[in-house]
Amino acid sequence: MSRLKIYSQSQAQTVVEELYRDTERRIVACPPGLCPVDLAASFLRLCHAQTCGKCVPCRVGLGQLSTLLEDIINGRGSEETVKLIEQTARVIKNTADCAIGVEAANMVLKGVIGFRDDYMEHVKHHRCLGSLNQPVPCVSLCPAGVDIPGYIALIHAGRYADAVKLIRKDNPFPTSCSLVCERPCEARCRRNMIDSSVNIRDLKRFACDNAGEVPVPETADPTGKKIAVIGGGPGGLSAAYYLSLMGHSVTVFEKRAKLGGMLRYGIPSYRLPRELLDKDINAILSTGNIEVKTGVNIGSADDSISELQKNYDAIYIAIGAHIDKKLGLPGEDSRGVISAVEMLRSIGEGNMPDFSGKNVCIVGGGNVAMDCTRSVRRLGADKVTCVYRRRPQDMTALPEEIKAATAEGCEIATMRAPTRVETDADGNVVGLWVQPQITGPFDSTGRPIPEMADREEILIPCDFIIVAIGQGIESKPFEDAGIPIQRGSISTMGGGDIENHEGIFAGGDCVSGPATVIQAIGAGKVAAANIDEYLGFNHTIEIDVDIPPAMLKDFHGYGRVHLEEREAADRKKDFDLVECGMTYEEAMQESGRCLRCDHFGYGVFKGGRNKEW
């Protein structure tokens, strides 16, 4: 008899471990719209299986809670049942011995408060508020509603130009999005149930890279209507594109010298080469009904909104979020402190700052901070340090951006809260003082709040500080024109229309606050439809591309194809594109992984796609 034993996993346990991973992936693949009460009941069942069985509230109580929730879902519950659920969960929370019971009860309590309407609908009307509005998960999560299974099938069939045409039905920036979209579509891909989501964005790039010149559709007969679009970024140009296809005359007013907005003046070219951005913009302009006026600042004294109202039948405001936020630290106005927006804009205009031999600190943890960090690296800096007050996993930047920055030799200094700027006698930056932090208690959203650690301040010597802690909206001129502004953003109704301002619409970053390209494109599409409707038309945007039928096949796990990147040592010297596209072999394998939710499952019932809008 040995006194101690080495733990070895039983076969059952090995399989259970695998099932845990399957379950995790399965939860990832939950489509939006499921009944929250039903989901809460399902999670509760798992919690109950975890109970060790020692204590009454957890062993018995969680089971009874399950039964009560089932009663609600099955239409057998009453308001009394809801009260009993609350009471039982409260007692379990207060009396369970360990986290297994306490947190399970907390989940139920959270739901009873958080989705009480759903509970009451079940109780009062024996039905549910949940519904799957868009049957295809990826399409439902794309803000522009792009027909993803459709274009993946076209790629698989080698019909790249048709794929681009199909994407343009809902998104006129296929090339740009194929490089910089944050791919919300991939989040709940059903493929997660088998292995992992399809690499949708990079397949799109394969299509764009191989499609050649793809002509835009014919425009509808001229309507004689004139529409002003303020802002030549992705949102404004998307609206302009569809309005032009509908036969309206569009004038785009752009403050800067060139079109593209944040795609040009925010995103560095190593992520989105300018000639590829221009490819999208040229296609949009090739529809023919778009006049572009660059260097025009609407809202300035000469070009007021009321002037536009006189001359145009409708206005779309898509000015984006282009003003920088300040740190509010002592010494922030010293020579050498630069705003992120300012620096990226200058790069976009082709004026490359020179950081040769310098030490540069970037403050912030988002994608813009990463864009600055990686750009500064390319501009010759000796040492580049991204300073952030929370942990690496709390950064809002995409993990691959952080990884790429690190590979390019940038430092990510986390748990460092900037406190003041150190300057020399001439007022030049010589360093950034930071206060080490300790990760603290969770805030209401479940993110830990950084708190001052019991440690000394640290000086990070540097010659430049770039502040990348968010952008704001230049809303003042619009506010002066009577446009409603809420917390700095333009306030609109569901369709982009503005209350009490007939014919004025707004969308994109200036409404939502700084967000993603595809959200701005989606808002532009919505605005185009509603402006058309407002002007008394009912044009439809459609495309005559037949989608290859779904193939019958069994489910086998396959790895997800990842793009290769140029070697860090090489790429950090220039602004050329970092990511290498898929090979044909990779694209065929990856497109073959799509489960065609447009045909299988709910898609075949509710129609796998919107052929027009």
Next chain:
Amino acid sequence: MVKLTIDGTPIEVENGTTIMKAAASIGTPIPHLCYMKGLNEIAACRVCAVEVEGIDRLVPACDNVVKDGMVIKTNSPKVRESRRVNVELILSQHNGECTSCVRSGNCPLQTLANDLNIIDDNPYRKDIPLNHWNMAAPLIKDNTKCIKCMRCVQVCDKIQGMNIWDISGTGGHTSVDVSYNREIMGSDCSFCGQCITHCPTGALRERDDTKKVYEALADHSKVVIAQVAPAVRAAWCEDFGIPRDDKSEGLMVAALKRIGFDYVFDTNFGADMTIMEEANEFLHQLSDPEHHKFPMFTSCCPAWVRFLKSQFPELTGQLSTTKSPHQMFGATIKSYFAELMGINPKDIFVVSIMPCLAKKAEAALPNQNDACGEPDVDVSLTTREMNRMIRTDHIIPKILKPDVFDKPLGIASGAGQIFGVTGGVMEAALRTAYFKVTGKNPEPDAFREVRGQKGWKEATFEMNGKKLNIAVVSGLTNARNLIQDLVKGKVNYDFVEVMACPGGCSGGGGLPIHDDYNLTEEHGEMLYGLDLKNAIRYSHENPGVLKLYEDYFGEPLSEKAEKLLHTDHFGWDMP
């Protein structure tokens, strides 16, 4: 062409053929439940799943097309196992009390379960969902019988464009219910009943009103009168294995008399009256275009009236004010006929037997009580309910002696007969309008251009030098399309006939149900045949109708006629 093998038989079919269709072409029916050709090919029940060589999982035959070289097995051990288990699973959530189900004997699920020899060893525990439904509604949904095949959702969306049905709930609690969390009586349902005739089980049916009829029949103080719509005689016999021929109408009358109705009248008489009123109303409007908006819409289909009032309320004023034939007939029975026979109209109980569900709702409208203050039609039965009454009394119709409708309200013209088919009302109205305008009868078939099953038909006729643009639509999606084009000014008509059910009453939502085939066209053909054989082809030549006007109403659109034969469509509200 694609070459493949099904159960060892090599065949060649056209590219794009589904496995189901390919198999059927060689006499190999693949069992199915949710599938309905062209309407519901969603592979939900998985009963039609077959084995395709080279693919590990089974493949549904209804929504997948054949490929060259496919080797398909429709009865392999894997297929047998899967088919049986899936049907057992469906049954585990199905209230299988077939003894008390209207669809017993005409239920694909029952047939399939029997075919698969599922007797008493279903291993799955019964887990039947609850039912919450307003049982006073004309349309009854029994959630305990619903197998979520989605056909009702599809027919309502695709054919009728109403989206009354939709998925409700998510996950395992997914069900079919009235869309947008509405209650049926609070919805804009037209009560066309197409969902019922497309339902494979007893989950959808009409409210059964036969009990009320039996109560009236048992009450000696009541004179119980049946009136039967045209399409009923063309379809009722299908439930009894009786051919659709010369005798079927007479056998139906005989069966109804055997049940004990005091009088059996022909709603076609009411149809002839409708024509007298509607044709005159139309001509009156044509003569005074300044004060009327065109087109005038027919009003004999109550599902269409509900549709128009809810979807395009601003056009309600363009509906003919003429009542639908059974309401007009009910009002006439409780006025003219009551007077003629010296019966207190409150002692008369009028039962209309219809191919229709919406007439149940129409009969209950607050302003359909013009004769004596009580409903002009007391109960409206579907053809299926009439057939259930015949079966309840164990009447064997085919051995009865054919009988004839009672006089004086039993004479009908051929024009009244064709009310039961799309285009029929228009044709009948034009025959009479032409006579009224020109003073002479047209050829009886002069307006046959409006016949046929096309959903939207147009024609132009000349009447005394004036060109008339008319249109005939059936199916509510077609109706919606027509109205949208009208509103946009893309089309222009003087007179439009609309029937909510595809094919008109011959495809009515109250007719006998056949799961795998559709007899709408055959029903229509029979009615055209009856019209052709009828000695009277014009409503204005129906001697009973002429006498009625002479004795009672005076002339069409008279004050009395307006009171009893016309209605105010604004007198009630849609939800």
